[in-house]
Amino acid sequence: MKATVHVFLKPGVLDVQGKAVENALHGLGWPSVKDARVGRVIEFDLDATDAEAATAEVKAMCDKLLANTVIESYRIDIA
Amino acid sequence: MKATVHVFLKPGVLDVQGKAVENALHGLGWPSVKDARVGRVIEFDLDATDAEAATAEVKAMCDKLLANTVIESYRIDIA
Structure with a gap:
């Protein structure tokens, strides 16, 4: 399964x-x-039985490594 | 209109x-x-009459500023 994680500042x-x-962009003529x-966007493949299990795993990855949850929020898409 | 640009290395x-x-992630137990x-992902609002015009404008922004087209490719979503 392919996971895509979007990380933005809160x-x-x-x-x-x-x-x-x-x-x-304003300076270049787009006011x-x-x-x-x-x-940031992080994409990767992982082995998972179903989308729900994959989402739970990716959520754990975000909390541990991929996002700094003090100042960043994240969104997970599984395809 | 809301534009979202994804920039990845080629x-x-x-x-x-x-x-x-x-x-x-391997080291943390996800082999x-x-x-x-x-x-990178860049999101912004812009004034545009229609999606096609917006896409053309955002493409120009990417080529000029948002992406280094020598080593990066980009994808534009307009919503």
């Missing part, structure tokens, strides 16, 4: 990378760009 | 971050994890 946390991208946010 | 380019994640790849 809404309250200042996203300096997103702010920098937004400012750069309509708003609320830019930059995150 | 298949031929060694993804050291992905390799590190894969090795770490079945394979082909881990780490990329």
